[in-house]
Amino acid sequence: MVKVQVYVTLKEGVLDPQGSAITHSLHTMNYNEVKSVQTGKYIELEVEKTDDLEERVKEMCEKLLSNPVIEDYTYTIGEAVS
Amino acid sequence: MKFAVIVFPGSNCDDDMVYAVQEGLQEDVDKVWYTEESVADYDAILLPGGFSYGDYLRSGAIARFAPVMESVIEEAQKGKPVLGVCNGFQVLLEAGLLPGAMQRNKNLKFICRPVELKVDNNETGFTKSYEKGESITVPVAHGDGNYYCDNKTLQQLKENNQIVFTYQDDINGSVEGIAGIVNEKGNVLGMMPHPERATTSLLGSSDGLKLFQSILNHWRESHVLTS
Numbered sequence: 001m002v003k004v005q006v007y008v009t010l011k012e013g014v015l016d017p018q019g020s021a022i023t024h025s026l027h028t029m030n031y032n033e034v035k036s037v038q039t040g041k042y043i044e045l046e047v048e049k050t051d052d053l054e055e056r057v058k059e060m061c062e063k064l065l066s067n068p069v070i071e072d073y074t075y076t077i078g079e080a081v082s
Numbered sequence: 083m084k085f086a087v088i089v090f091p092g093s094n095c096d097d098d099m100v101y102a103v104q105e106g107l108q109e110d111v112d113k114v115w116y117t118e119e120s121v122a123d124y125d126a127i128l129l130p131g132g133f134s135y136g137d138y139l140r141s142g143a144i145a146r147f148a149p150v151m152e153s154v155i156e157e158a159q160k161g162k163p164v165l166g167v168c169n170g171f172q173v174l175l176e177a178g179l180l181p182g183a184m185q186r187n188k189n190l191k192f193i194c195r196p197v198e199l200k201v202d203n204n205e206t207g208f209t210k211s212y213e214k215g216e217s218i219t220v221p222v223a224h225g226d227g228n229y230y231c232d233n234k235t236l237q238q239l240k241e242n243n244q245i246v247f248t249y250q251d252d253i254n255g256s257v258e259g260i261a262g263i264v265n266e267k268g269n270v271l272g273m274m275p276h277p278e279r280a281t282t283s284l285l286g287s288s289d290g291l292k293l294f295q296s297i298l299n300h301w302r303e304s305h306v307l308t309s
Contacts, residue, residue: 015185017185017186041139064143064147067143067183069183069231070183070230
């Protein structure tokens with residue numbers, strides 16, 4: 001088994017209403033050094049190790065885990081665990 | 083005319099959709115469970131509102147891969163009328179049958195109230211019974227109704243006259259106030275407001291009824307009159 005960590009974030013230029021609300025809240029708490037907040041999703045998969053693992057992870061990201069219209073994704077494939 | 087209302091786990095406006103067809107049009111309608119394999123026997127397909135799969139991951143993202151969707155996409159590509167309302171619109175976007183994506187409302191609030199819409203395009207099979215520019219009152223009920231598309235897509239929507247409904251006031255941050263769009267062919271309509279909840283004055287507005295009448299009239303023009 002391999003642990004795959006997927007991060008999904010909004011594309012540059014796409015407004016992030018949740019990020020704006022969090023920024024505003026941090027400012028009211030006097031964390032004025034915060035210039036912007038971007039929210040996203042973290043998805044962790046436990047996957048059987050196969051030869052085409054990376055290719056299939058990319059497919060999963062593009063078909064389901066992210067929406068390519070508004071989101072970007074990155075992933076890391078960890079060391080094999082038993 | 084025979085309508086299908088697709089029911090996903092978490093759909094909750096399916097009964098309203100059935101009511102609109104039965105009471106508003108006096109036509110046949112079946113609820114079709116998401117595990118069914120074919121909707122080929124129906125003349126029109128309606129995707130209702132609700133929270134399919136609990137809106138997990140993104141609204142409509144998981145429903146888009148439900149077994150019945152393969153047939154829905156096939157029938158849509160053949161030119162059959164497909165209407166997605168609210169969550170149904172989100173499913174159509176995720177399925178790639180309509181361009182763009184839905185985001186959380188700009189003010190992060192769930193909005194549930196009647197809104198004023200403008201009919202921007204009355205030349206589709208869904209809007210022929212409306213006047214161009216007509217102002218109608220239809221309820222919305224959504225948290226993720228902030229329509230987004232990039233500039234290139236927006237230009238295409240405008241050039242092909244695909245913007246069908248717009249909000250008269252900016253309620254959710256949607257690009258250009260977009261409330262409903264059709265695909266290039268004009269046989270797939272997605273809209274956030276709920277016409278099925280506005281089919282009789284008892285419900286506060288009957289402005290949504292013309293949408294269902296348009297579907298029926300459009301179908302009759304190409305089917306009944308020729309037979």
